[in-house]
Amino acid sequence: MIQGFLQYIRYEKRFSPHTVQAYSTDLEQYALFLRSTYETDDLSAATHSMIRSWIVQLMEQKITTRSINRKLTTLKTYYKFLLRQGTLRVNPMLRVQAPKTSKRLPAFVDERKMDQLFTEVAFPEGFTGLRDRLVLETLYGTGMRLAELVGLKDSDVDLHAMQLKVLGKRNKERVIPFTDKMRELIVAYRQVRNGHFASREKFFVTDQGKSLYPKFVYRLVLRYLGVITTLEKRSPHVLRHTFATHMLNRGADINSVKELLGHANLSATQVYTHNTIEKLKKVYQQAHPRA
Incomplete structure (x- = not known):
């Protein structure tokens, strides 16, 4: 399903190659977490509790909230794709709250x-x-x-x-x-x-x-x-x-x-x-x- 999703965002959603690569990396990391922590390779069977525990692990690894939220955006897009395909009946991301990020002002030259x-x-x-x-x-x-x-x-x-x-x-x-x-x-x-x-x-x-x-x-x-x-x-x-x-x-x-x-x-x-x-x-x- 991951490969089908990547093709979907590349050719139908027309995401840039850079974004497609980022989404692919996020899903690989997420799949590795589910495999090592919950002994499952089925991303469609993940619950909101599993996703929350992944967020906790990322925070413990000192991953920035901005990066974590980007990974959660990947999951939101992925699970919406699974709903559209009929693989899912309930989106686990609906009960997942993204961590708040501090507003970073853009750097510029005088x-x-x-x-x-x-x-x-x-x-x-x-x-x-x-x-x-x-x-x-x-x-x-x-x-x-x-x-x-x-x-x-x-x-x-x-x-x-x-x-x-x-x-x-x-x-x-x-x-x-x-x-x-x-x-x-x-x-x-x-x-x-x-x-x-x-x-x-x-x-x-x-x-x-x-x-x-x-x-x-x-x-x-x-x-x-x-x-x-x-x-x-x-x-x-x-x-x-x-x-x-x-x-x-x-x-x-x-x-x-x-x-x-x-x-x-x-x-x-x-x-x-x-x-x-x-x-x-x-x-x-x-x-x-x-x-």
């Missing part, structure tokens, strides 16, 4: 630091410098995800309309505009890239002309952000957080930011508004005569 990155940091000469700079400009200038960046095709970049076509989660397409400055960088990058390497489907390539891959981008972002900030977390996703925070701080409509980020729900975008609220509080304290 505007002045980002300006410093693009105006003061020295990028290498030639293709490498152009590519590195454009990767950073794209992540910060569009707010796209890492997977969307490495999956970007040459045909997705429209210089005339000044927009990128992005394939997001669950294969949903969206269009993101870009700036005049980014257009100049794209033109320069393409010219040098095409002079060095044969034509490729993917837009971004390595120094050897191969398609960019996630670990490469992680190292690139970590290296350059390390020059301008002491943030402990310096990942491509931090640049996505930074894009959203700066847009909202400068008065962008939250629904517009939601569309640019490709969020399915507005609640996912609202996490960035805390920075806007803090900025308003600061202005209020400085300007209001009774503050």
